[in-house]
Amino acid sequence: MDIGHWTLDSEQFALQFRPQMSEPKPKLAPPFGDMNKEDFRRFGHELIDWVADYLERVEDLPVLAQIEPGDLQAQLPSTPPEKGEAMEAIIKDLDRLIVPALTHWSHPSFFAYFATSTSAPGIFGELLTAAFDNKSMLWRTSPASTELEEVTLDWLRQMMGLDAGLTGMIYDTASVSSMHAIAAAREGVELRIREEGMSGRKDLPLLRVYISEQAHSSIEKGVITLGLGQRALRKIPTDAEFCMDTKALAEAIEEDKQNGNVPFCVVATVGTTSTSSIDPVPEIVPICEKHSLWLHVDAAYAGSAAVVPELRNILAGCERADSVAVNPHKWLFTPFDLSVLYCRHMDLLRRAFSLVPEYLRTPEQEKVRSGSDYGVQLGRRFRALKLWMVIRYFGHEGLAARIREHCRLARLFASWVDADADWEMMAPVPLALVCFRACPQLSGVDAAAREGRLNVLNEAIMHGVNATGKALLSHTKLNDKLTLRLSVGNIRTEERHLQQVWHLLNEQLKLLKA
Ligand code: PLP
Numbered sequence: 001m002d003i004g005h006w007t008l009d010s011e012q013f014a015l016q017f018r019p020q021m022s023e024p025k026p027k028l029a030p031p032f033g034d035m036n037k038e039d040f041r042r043f044g045h046e047l048i049d050w051v052a053d054y055l056e057r058v059e060d061l062p063v064l065a066q067i068e069p070g071d072l073q074a075q076l077p078s079t080p081p082e083k084g085e086a087m088e089a090i091i092k093d094l095d096r097l098i099v100p101a102l103t104h105w106s107h108p109s110f111f112a113y114f115a116t117s118t119s120a121p122g123i124f125g126e127l128l129t130a131a132f133d134n135k136s137m138l139w140r141t142s143p144a145s146t147e148l149e150e151v152t153l154d155w156l157r158q159m160m161g162l163d164a165g166l167t168g169m170i171y172d173t174a175s176v177s178s179m180h181a182i183a184a185a186r187e188g189v190e191l192r193i194r195e196e197g198m199s200g201r202k203d204l205p206l207l208r209v210y211i212s213e214q215a216h217s218s219i220e221k222g223v224i225t226l227g228l229g230q231r232a233l234r235k236i237p238t239d240a241e242f243c244m245d246t247k248a249l250a251e252a253i254e255e256d257k258q259n260g261n262v263p264f265c266v267v268a269t270v271g272t273t274s275t276s277s278i279d280p281v282p283e284i285v286p287i288c289e290k291h292s293l294w295l296h297v298d299a300a301y302a303g304s305a306a307v308v309p310e311l312r313n314i315l316a317g318c319e320r321a322d323s324v325a326v327n328p329h330k331w332l333f334t335p336f337d338l339s340v341l342y343c344r345h346m347d348l349l350r351r352a353f354s355l356v357p358e359y360l361r362t363p364e365q366e367k368v369r370s371g372s373d374y375g376v377q378l379g380r381r382f383r384a385l386k387l388w389m390v391i392r393y394f395g396h397e398g399l400a401a402r403i404r405e406h407c408r409l410a411r412l413f414a415s416w417v418d419a420d421a422d423w424e425m426m427a428p429v430p431l432a433l434v435c436f437r438a439c440p441q442l443s444g445v446d447a448a449a450r451e452g453r454l455n456v457l458n459e460a461i462m463h464g465v466n467a468t469g470k471a472l473l474s475h476t477k478l479n480d481k482l483t484l485r486l487s488v489g490n491i492r493t494e495e496r497h498l499q500q501v502w503h504l505l506n507e508q509l510k511l512l513k514a
Contacts, residue, residue: 026086035087043087050091051123054099055106059492062469063107065100072101103472108492109501112474114273114301114433115489119333121393125386126335135379138360139368142382146369149384152391153340159396160306160326163319166342169349169374170383174300177325177341178267179222180353180375182209184345185265185294185322186226187352194352198227208256208263210234212244212279214272216298241428242277242478244268250287257291265294268321270314271302274476274485275427275435278302281317289320297324300339304331305407305431308400314430331406331432332399333491334390338383349374406432406488413486413498422509426478432488437481438509455482457512464508471501 027039035043075097104110106117136145153168171177186193191204198204207228211219213235223233234256236249253263266288268279281297288295297318303326305311318324324342328334343349354373356365371380391399410432417423417436427435437458445453459482462473474485486501 026088028086029084039087043091046091050094055492058104058106059108061099061102061104061107063104063110063472064466064469065103066469067101072097106490106492107472108490108494109471109497110490111486111488111501112472113485113487114330115487115493116330116336117333117490117492118335119390119394119491121389122333122335122386125389129382129385132382132385134382136382137372137378137380138362138370139364140362145380145382145384146371148382148388149371150369152384152388153342155391156307156326156328156340156387157342159391159399160303160315161309161312162306162315162324162342165319165344166324167344167346168340168342169371170380171339171341171375172337172381173218173329174216174298174325174327174339175218175221176375177300177339178219178296178298179225180341180349181294181296181323181325181343182219182222182228182265182267183226183352184343184349185296186228187348188294188345189262189264191262206256206261207232208234208253208261208265210236210249210252210263210266210293212236212238212269212272214238214242214244214274214277215267215269216273216300219267219298238277242272242275244279244284246280246283246287249284253287253291253293263291263293265296267296267298270297270299271305271431273301274478274483276302276429276431276433277427278314278430281315281321283317285317285320294323295321297321300325300327301330302431304328304399305403307332307396308404308407311403311407311431328387328390331403331489332387332390333394333402334387338387346374402491403432406493409488409493409495409498410434410486412495413488413502416502422506426481426483434486435476435478435483436486437483438505440509440513451481455480457509458482458484460512461505461508464511465501465504468504471497471504473501 027043030036134142134145136142136149139146149168149170153170157164157166157168171180186207189207209219209223209228209232211233215235220230220233224230234252236252237245239245249266256263266284268281268284270278270281284295287293297315299306299315302314303324306315315324322344325339326342327339329336329338350373353375356373360372372378394402410429414425414429414434414436417425417434422438422440423436424439425434425436437454438461439454442450442453459475462475462484466472476483476485488498
């Protein structure tokens with residue numbers, strides 16, 4: 001067929017002009033087996049294009065889902081489809097139903113909680129993990145997953161400047177990583193809790209875990225899950241900068257011991273959730289060593305920052321910690337979920353969790369590491385792949401440069417706050433989280449009522465900014481003062497996004513003051 005200077009064979013012609021000739025027949029599942037390979041290629045390409053477009057246009061979408069509870073459910077059938085549906089229809093519903101119900105964590109003006117983001121190599125890693133669908137419970141069920149995990153986590157350990165005595169294991173979240181650390185610590189107490197449990201035992205004293213008042217709630221949940229009870233948790237006050245008061249820690253341990261309780265674990269936080277404050281691990285270490293307590297460091301957020309050479313000192317003291325949790329899914333551009341527990345006593349972790357029934361025995365089991373020996377889960381996702389791809393694609397320098405830039409952007413924003421009499425900083429900015437609030441003159445409000453009014457004002461400012469859909473902030477309370485949190489952590493965030501949110505905040509303040 002000759003069309004001007006092109007020559008097309010009939011198949012090319014059909015491909016080129018199909019949309020104009022007629023709509024293709026919807027593609028349904030075959031009677032048996034999976035989607036045929038032509039359809040897989042077609043929809044696979046289409047979906048990669050869809051994702052590329054999504055990441056390009058996400059900035060134009062409202063960051064916070066603009067729907068009411070139940071809106072999406074009301075649009076979905078309450079019963080499953082009897083017959084398979086066409087992929088075309090399913091893909092269309094991504095735009096029609098799913099996207100409007102998303103809060104867009106990939107939006108560059110997502111500054112709430114801890115801002116995080118995926119990245120292209122991370123997305124490809126997830127795609128491949130789904131394709132391989134390995135359950136890495138034993139070495140032989142996924143040698144690649146097992147061995148890549150060991151190598152990749154050792155790379156990450158080196159990048160973070162942690163010592164070679166720490167061995168990494170991947171879990172889904174920091175909540176689970178920390179819970180496993182506390183379980184290993186408890187196993188080390190030699191109270192036969194694995195064998196005999198904790199209930200109905202008159203011989204068991206009150207076991208104690210120490211955290212600061214600023215520690216993440218996941219530690220308390222871990223303590224509850226392990227059957228230790230909330231009573232086991234002792235919350236230590238913090239200083240003016242929200243860091244654990246080590247004198248109070250030492251006194252609490254002494255007091256507990258005098259009362260016949262058994263302290264066994266201290267959880268220090270490097271990068272607390274409210275303010276990113278850093279507990280003084282080097283001072284906590286000797287206290288733990290004196291009393292033979294397990295020191296777990298929750299560096300879920302801030303640990304990633306240690307890949308920046310000049311920030312490495314945030315993990316000072318970890319060379320004498322028993323375990324450290326860090327979340328590449330928070331600040332290492334790796335899609336959720338991937339948390340790492342670095343542990344110095346893999347024997348205790350294994351003792352706490354290994355249970356190998358006959359049907360899982362393998363000839364090589366003494367020579368290899370099997371993930372299921374080190375945790376609650378049997379099957380484990382092949383998560384190392386995405387981290388391996390992220391580290392290889394960006395390199396240590398590339399990752400450090402991005403985190404360094406986030407810290408610069410946070411400091412820049414903090415400088416605007418500092419320079420404006422209507423705003424004030426509420427905590428130091430060691431990394432890329434800014435805690436601040438509006439503090440304008442309020443005419444006719446006495447000192448006693450002022451704090452309450454500022455709380456209401458700041459909450460209203462936050463909701464006002466969030467309602468614009470152009471940026472998302474979250475809050476915390478520091479010394480009973482409602483505090484706005486702005487976290488920079490998205491790979492696509494630039495200075496102009498900070499300028500925009502600063503403008504939005506001031507617009508809201510003006511509006512609410514009027
Ligand atoms: N620890 C800290 C310090 C955190 O900030 C968070 C979450 O923000 C967690 C633990 C819990 O993380 P995950 O969602 O991975 O369980």
